[in-house]
Amino acid sequence: MAGIYLHIPFCVRKCAYCDFVSFAEGSVPQSYVDALLTELELVARGGSYPAAFDTVFFGGGTPSLLSGEQMQQIMRGLKERFDIRESAEISMESNPGTTTPEKLAAYRAAGINRLSIGLQSTHDVLLKSVGRIHTFEQFLSTLQSARKACFTNINVDLMHGLPNQTVDQYLDSIKTVCDLGVQHISAYSLILEEHTPLFDCVERGEVKPPDEDLVADMQDAGIDLLEQRGYHRYEISNFAQDGYVCRHNLNYWHNGEYLGFGIAAHGVVRDRKWTRYANASTLDEYMRLLSRGKRPLAETIRLAPRDEMFECVMLGFRLIRGIDRATFLARFGLDIVEAYAYAFEQLRKRGWLIEAEDRVALNRGGLDFQNEALGFFM
Amino acid sequence: MAYPNELIRNFSIIAHIDHGKSTLADRMIEQTDTVAMRDMSEQLLDSMDIERERGITIKSSAVRMFYTHTDGKRYMFNLIDTPGHVDFNYEVSRALAACEGAVLVVDATQGIEAQTLANVYLAVDNGLEVVPVINKIDLPSAEPERTAQEIEDVIGIEAHNAPKISAKSGLNVNQVLAAVVNTVPPPVGDPDAPLTALVFDCFYDNYKGALTYVRVFDGTVKEGVRIRSMATGHEFEVTEVGVFTPAPMTVDELTAGEVGYIAASIKSVAETKVGDTITSADRPAKKPLPGYKQANPMVFCGIYPADGAQYGDLRDALDKLRLNDASLSYEQETSNALGYGFRCGFLGLLHMEIVQERLEREFDLDLVTTAPSVIYKIRLTSGEEEMIDNPSNLPPVTEIEQLEEPVVNASIMTPSEYVGSLMELCQERRGIFMDMNYIEEARVRLHYVLPLNEIIYDFFDQLKSRSRGYASFDYELKGYEKSDLVKLDFLLNGDVCDALSTIVHRDRAYAKGRAVAEKLCEVIPRQQFEIPVQAAIGGKIIARETVRAVRKDVLAKCYGGDITRKKKLLEKQKEGKKRMRQVGTVSLPSDAFMSVLRIN
Numbered sequence: 001m002a003g004i005y006l007h008i009p010f011c012v013r014k015c016a017y018c019d020f021v022s023f024a025e026g027s028v029p030q031s032y033v034d035a036l037l038t039e040l041e042l043v044a045r046g047g048s049y050p051a052a053f054d055t056v057f058f059g060g061g062t063p064s065l066l067s068g069e070q071m072q073q074i075m076r077g078l079k080e081r082f083d084i085r086e087s088a089e090i091s092m093e094s095n096p097g098t099t100t101p102e103k104l105a106a107y108r109a110a111g112i113n114r115l116s117i118g119l120q121s122t123h124d125v126l127l128k129s130v131g132r133i134h135t136f137e138q139f140l141s142t143l144q145s146a147r148k149a150c151f152t153n154i155n156v157d158l159m160h161g162l163p164n165q166t167v168d169q170y171l172d173s174i175k176t177v178c179d180l181g182v183q184h185i186s187a188y189s190l191i192l193e194e195h196t197p198l199f200d201c202v203e204r205g206e207v208k209p210p211d212e213d214l215v216a217d218m219q220d221a222g223i224d225l226l227e228q229r230g231y232h233r234y235e236i237s238n239f240a241q242d243g244y245v246c247r248h249n250l251n252y253w254h255n256g257e258y259l260g261f262g263i264a265a266h267g268v269v270r271d272r273k274w275t276r277y278a279n280a281s282t283l284d285e286y287m288r289l290l291s292r293g294k295r296p297l298a299e300t301i302r303l304a305p306r307d308e309m310f311e312c313v314m315l316g317f318r319l320i321r322g323i324d325r326a327t328f329l330a331r332f333g334l335d336i337v338e339a340y341a342y343a344f345e346q347l348r349k350r351g352w353l354i355e356a357e358d359r360v361a362l363n364r365g366g367l368d369f370q371n372e373a374l375g376f377f378m
Numbered sequence: 379m380a381y382p383n384e385l386i387r388n389f390s391i392i393a394h395i396d397h398g399k400s401t402l403a404d405r406m407i408e409q410t411d412t413v414a415m416r417d418m419s420e421q422l423l424d425s426m427d428i429e430r431e432r433g434i435t436i437k438s439s440a441v442r443m444f445y446t447h448t449d450g451k452r453y454m455f456n457l458i459d460t461p462g463h464v465d466f467n468y469e470v471s472r473a474l475a476a477c478e479g480a481v482l483v484v485d486a487t488q489g490i491e492a493q494t495l496a497n498v499y500l501a502v503d504n505g506l507e508v509v510p511v512i513n514k515i516d517l518p519s520a521e522p523e524r525t526a527q528e529i530e531d532v533i534g535i536e537a538h539n540a541p542k543i544s545a546k547s548g549l550n551v552n553q554v555l556a557a558v559v560n561t562v563p564p565p566v567g568d569p570d571a572p573l574t575a576l577v578f579d580c581f582y583d584n585y586k587g588a589l590t591y592v593r594v595f596d597g598t599v600k601e602g603v604r605i606r607s608m609a610t611g612h613e614f615e616v617t618e619v620g621v622f623t624p625a626p627m628t629v630d631e632l633t634a635g636e637v638g639y640i641a642a643s644i645k646s647v648a649e650t651k652v653g654d655t656i657t658s659a660d661r662p663a664k665k666p667l668p669g670y671k672q673a674n675p676m677v678f679c680g681i682y683p684a685d686g687a688q689y690g691d692l693r694d695a696l697d698k699l700r701l702n703d704a705s706l707s708y709e710q711e712t713s714n715a716l717g718y719g720f721r722c723g724f725l726g727l728l729h730m731e732i733v734q735e736r737l738e739r740e741f742d743l744d745l746v747t748t749a750p751s752v753i754y755k756i757r758l759t760s761g762e763e764e765m766i767d768n769p770s771n772l773p774p775v776t777e778i779e780q781l782e783e784p785v786v787n788a789s790i791m792t793p794s795e796y797v798g799s800l801m802e803l804c805q806e807r808r809g810i811f812m813d814m815n816y817i818e819e820a821r822v823r824l825h826y827v828l829p830l831n832e833i834i835y836d837f838f839d840q841l842k843s844r845s846r847g848y849a850s851f852d853y854e855l856k857g858y859e860k861s862d863l864v865k866l867d868f869l870l871n872g873d874v875c876d877a878l879s880t881i882v883h884r885d886r887a888y889a890k891g892r893a894v895a896e897k898l899c900e901v902i903p904r905q906q907f908e909i910p911v912q913a914a915i916g917g918k919i920i921a922r923e924t925v926r927a928v929r930k931d932v933l934a935k936c937y938g939g940d941i942t943r944k945k946k947l948l949e950k951q952k953e954g955k956k957r958m959r960q961v962g963t964v965s966l967p968s969d970a971f972m973s974v975l976r977i978n
Contacts, residue, residue: 005938059937189934212904216929237934252938266939276942301942311941314948318936369906370932375952 002050003251004082006036006074007262008063009283012098016131016201019193021264021281022061031287032262033070037077038290039261044081047295048271050257052083055248056090058112064094068106075110089114089247091155094142097134101145108149114246115146116155116186122173126162130190130198143180153244155184160218161210162190163198170218171225178229183244187222188237189215236318236367253315254327255308262286263296274308276301305332309339313377317370322354322361336360343376380598380633381454384564388456388593388637389509390474392501393483394491394850398513402483402545402554403441403457407624409551410443410455439579440591440637442621447559455558456637458578458593460497466725467854468671469579469705471500472653475669476578476593476637479507479562481554482529486512486520486542489528490817492791492850498533509561510537511554516544524818532817565595567634573597573605573658575632575640576667577650582701586618588644589626592656593637595667600631604659605642607650608666613659614642651704675707675723676784676855677730677834678751678767680877681737682719684744684957684968689718695741696720699733706733711768715877715961716746716971721768727834746959746968748877752830755782755858770876772865775916782858783881784830787812790841792849794822799844807832808883827856831881866891868898869912869919873962877971884915892921897973902966904928909964 010025010032011018043049056078058066066074071092078084091114092107104115121127122136146154156177160170177185192199192209201207223233231239235253238246251258260267264281268274278299280286289296303311309332316323328336337344337360344360347353352366352373366373393399443455460466460473474480480501484494501508510529512522522542529537541553575592583589592599599605599619606613618641620628632638644650655666683692696708707723724730730750737743756764757780758773766772788809792800794816801811801824809826817823828837833853841849864887868878878898882890891913898911902925909925936944958965 003938007939189930191934213926213929219930236932249937252936252941258938260938264939266941268938268941278939278942311945314945315936315941368930368932371948371951372906372931374948375955378949378952 001055001247001251001254001256002053003055003057003248003256003258004053004078004084005057005059005248005258005260005265005267006063007059007061007260007265007279008032008066009061009263010065011060011062011095012065012133013131014197016129016198017190017193017196019196020061023283025065027067028065028070030070032283033066033073035287035290036074036261039296040077040081042290042293042295043259043261047259048269049082049259050269052085053259054085054088055251056084056088057248058092060093062095062098063092064098064103064107068103068110071107071110071112075112079111089153091116091246091248093118095134096139096142097132099142099145101148104142104145104149104151108151113151114153114155115151116157116184117142117146118157119173119177120157120159121162121165121169122176123165123169126165126169129164130162143182153184154182155186155246156180156182157186157188158222159188159190160222161215163207163210165210165218167214167218167221171221174222174225174229178226178231184238184240184246185226185231186238187219187226189219232320234320236370250319253319255312255315271302273302274305274311276303308332309334310377313340314374317362317366317373320361320367322359324359326358340377343373346376347373380569380631381636383566383635385451386454386456386565386635387479387558387562388458388477388565388635389479389481389558389562390458390460390477390501390506391481391483392460392470392474392494392497393513394485394488394493394497397483397485397488397491397494398545399483400459402481402511402513402543402551403459405545405548405551406455406457406555407441407443409548409555410445439581439624440622440639441624442637443623445555445559448556453559454636455555456593458591458637466729467496467500468725469652470497471504472576472578472669474501474504474506475667476576477504477506477562478565479509479558481509481511481558482533483511483513483545484525484529486514486522486525487517489521489525489821490532490791492789492823492852495532495789495791496852496854507561507563508533508535509554509557510535510540511557512537512540512542513545515542516547516549528818565635567594567596569596569598569634571596571634572661572663573599573603573656574663574667575599575656577652577654577656579652580650580702580704581639582646583641586641586643588646588650588701589639589641590644590650590656591637591639592632594632594634596634596663597658598631598633599640599656599658605640605656606659606662607654608657608663609651609654609670610649612644612649614644616640616642646701675705675725676752676830677724677726678721678753679724679730680711680713680716680719680748680768681708681722681734682713682716682746682748684746686717688743691741692720692737692743692745695737695743696722698741699736703733705729713748713770713877714873715875715959715966716748717959719746723767727838744968746971748971749880750834751881752784752834754863754881756780757782769865769879769881772879772881775864780860781863783861783863785827785856785859786830786833786853787856788826788828788833788851788853790824790826790849790851791817792822792824792845794820796845796849797822797824800824800841800849803837803840803844804828807837828853829859829861829883830855864915866894867914868894869910869914870898870902870961870964870966871907871909873964874914875961875966877961887915888920891915894973895921895923898970899923899925901970901973902964905965906931907963 009022011022090112092112093116119139124135202209226239257269263286265279268276280296280298286296354361354363391399440458445453458473460470512525515522526537543550574596575594577590579591581589603616619632620626621638653670657663705725708720711721753767759779804826809828812825814824862884864884867874895911895913908927911923912919913921
């Protein structure tokens with residue numbers, strides 16, 4: 001398995017909680033699309049990468065700021081330079097405030113076969129309070145257009161722990177979205193990140209941060225409700241109907257290879273050693289390097305096997321199924337339980353572990369304290 | 379060879395903190411051409427970083443200067459610097475004992491302050507001639523005449539002809555130099571009598587070992603002579619004698635009346651303590667110079683490495699500090715909460731702060747310190763008496779017949795408008811009002827007897843904030859008094875945390891117990907289980923608070939771009955946990971131990 005990630009770092013407006021790299025624009029500058037194509041070309045010619053790709057993911061920012069034409073260009077560019085499998089899952093994120101039926105149809109025609117819609121909440125008051133640019137109504141019309149454009153694999157993002165959000169409001173959002181019959185739901189806790197407007201508001205005491213216990217209540221009740229409605233929790237914050245897990249993200253959690261394109265995109269390839277890289281995170285630097293015919297890299301880290309192994313644990317334990325012992329053995333020549341005897345002893349002692357013949361996983365208690373659990377592996 | 383005694387003047391400068399003592403010393407050094415101007419950096423005598431930053435003098439030192447007087451004669455001045463803080467009272471008194479005179483600096487904008495008086499009394503006790511100097515006359519708010527009047531009224535020395543100077547600009551500093559010649563008597567002593575030299579300071583030099591700063595009263599000391607410490611009986615061979623200019627400079631000999639240093643391969647300053655008399659081993663003096671006493675620590679606290687693995691480093695650092703600071707005492711102790719560390723004794727609060735700061739700064743250590751304590755005297759029911767300096771060592775209530783605590787005579791000088799709020803402060807701190815007198819119309823001197831344990835933490839800060847910085851404070855140990863004291867313990871998840879125990883007056887135990895328990899709830903991070911925080915007196919719970927359990931400790935999302943960042947986050951979290959202290963089942967951050975103090 002291998003994936004390709006493309007970063008579209010533009011948004012109409014940045015949300016109050018967002019600390020991703022993105023710039024406020026009403027559309028994606030054509031120069032950026034051209035730069036992406038140049039980068040694809042550079043990597044295809046000179047990089048070390050897997051032979052074929054099973055997934056492509058357009059993330060942001062707001063990829064739905066791309067025009068249909070721009071999406072066509074990028075997809076064509078991709079397919080010309082890389083072997084994207086017939087069966088590939090090709091996802092894009094979208095913001096309900098930026099879609100039109102025409103654009104959605106064009107995306108679908110360009111080959112996008114999975115659409116992720118950033119809804120966050122069905123309550124307009126809450127949407128407004130965190131600086132979302134859309135209403136619930138707009139989301140409904142995006143969803144309708146998407147279906148008309150023949151998207152049959154749709155994800156909706158929901159958030160809990162928004163300022164002033166109640167448990168009932170959150171569960172109400174889940175119910176509504178389930179009733180709409182989407183295939184996949186990502187349900188995140190809001191994280192207060194430094195250097196975001198929301199963080200500053202909380203620091204200044206203008207916004208009361210959500211109570212930790214309340215957030216935990218929301219999360220727990222949300223998980224139960226989603227499971228009840230046939231959305232199976234397969235990762236800490238991700239839920240899917242049977243057959244609709246996100247293969248692109250699954251590849252991350254299996255610690256598989258992926259290429260990253262665009263500003264601040266990351267990638268990891270086996271270039272003798274397990275090698276992570278990150279692109280430049282400013283528009284200027286990204287463009288400057290490309291214009292000189294260089295890959296826009298800001299950082300390349302070659303990891304020791306020990307660190308690669310820890311990554312597999314850190315990522316694999318996010319999955320409800322956990323880590324496949326045979327795969328781990330094949331990759332490192334070590335049985336995971338033997339390699340981390342002390343850590344597993346600690347997990348057993350705390351009753352956090354599911355130990356089967358073929359896999360090891362954290363149970364629900366262990367997942368709740370995953371950071372603590374991972375500490376034993378470091 | 380020896381400089382004629384009638385041309386020598388040995389003197390100190392005494393002043394309340396910030397009245398300009400060190401600045402005046404700098405100007406005198408400049409105006410006597412002792413140090414070339416280009417070598418001057420501000421406050422030359424203070425050689426330690428902390429001293430410079432805080433603008434105070436911790437270790438005294440001595441400088442030899444030559445001054446050509448209006449009579450055309452060249453006088454040798456030995457300026458002995460003194461620490462300006464009450465904690466170092468004994469060291470000040472020894473430095474003064476080495477002199478015949480003292481230059482008293484009074485700030486013309488502030489007038490006489492508590493330490494001015496304390497220092498003048500010390501000088502007079504040591505039989506010194508006092509040369510009053512009125513400083514800071516360049517400031518718009520200066521009132522030199524009024525200050526002179528105050529000196530005459532309060533201290534009873536003539537001051538209207540006192541030099542009125544600006545140490546900052548150097549204005550009239552020459553008058554001070556002249557007044558030293560005219561007022562301070564020359565030393566008297568017999569260079570042929572058996573050696574007696576008073577140790578007024580010690581300094582540890584990495585190459586020469588402990589250097590003792592001495593004032594030679596009788597006899598002569600030079601290289602090769604065997605000397606004996608009259609306090610310890612230790613003998614040493616002198617390897618070098620010299621003076622400070624202010625850089626050390628070797629001289630052939632130091633003779634009666636002179637001031638300088640002796641190097642004698644003395645390994646630690648503890649071997650020749652301040653106040654000791656040095657004599658010749660071959661021809662010893664009959665009796666030592668008067669006034670030697672052991673400086674006893676009054677304030678104690680536990681010092682622990684934040685990272686238990688640094689215990690050895692902390693021990694080495696304390697050993698090194700002690701080379702230079704004989705009044706620092708420490709012994710190993712163990713705490714169930716903090717592991718291995720040291721119980722350290724200090725002369726006073728400032729001394730404690732300075733040591734902590736030096737340990738952190740000069741030795742790059744991360745420390746956890748426990749609440750400071752004083753020494754309590756306990757009479758047991760068995761009739762025995764015990765002294766304890768660590769609250770957690772207090773015997774069970776049933777074995778205690780009576781508890782006594784140290785009390786001090788405290789003198790506070792303040793503009794009269796703050797008297798009310800300062801009296802209230804003293805009352806809150808269990809002070810007993812003794813008397814009050816007016817120094818002048820708008821300035822008052824308050825006299826209180828206060829328990830030492832009430833002033834060892836934030837009393838001084840409170841005093842300053844309630845008087846807008848105008849009040850000054852000085853204290854001396856009065857003795858021990860019986861008191862209704864109890865030990866306040868704190869339990870975390872049912873286990874007593876020894877490092878949090880304190881001794882308090884019974885009347886205040888409830889309020890304090892509640893306040894500390896609440897504070898602890900704020901500083902203890904939520905853990906995987908609920909943590910009851912309880913305050914207890916003698917096993918009886920008087921307050922209970924709860925730290926709620928944390929329910930989730932997990933990253934909500936982690937995708938491709940996040941992996942490196944999230945890994946760093948986990949590492950940071952793990953690092954943070956490592957710095958926590960484990961008390962039974964509960965993890966405590968280092969600052970929890972100081973939080974007991976930050977309660978009003």
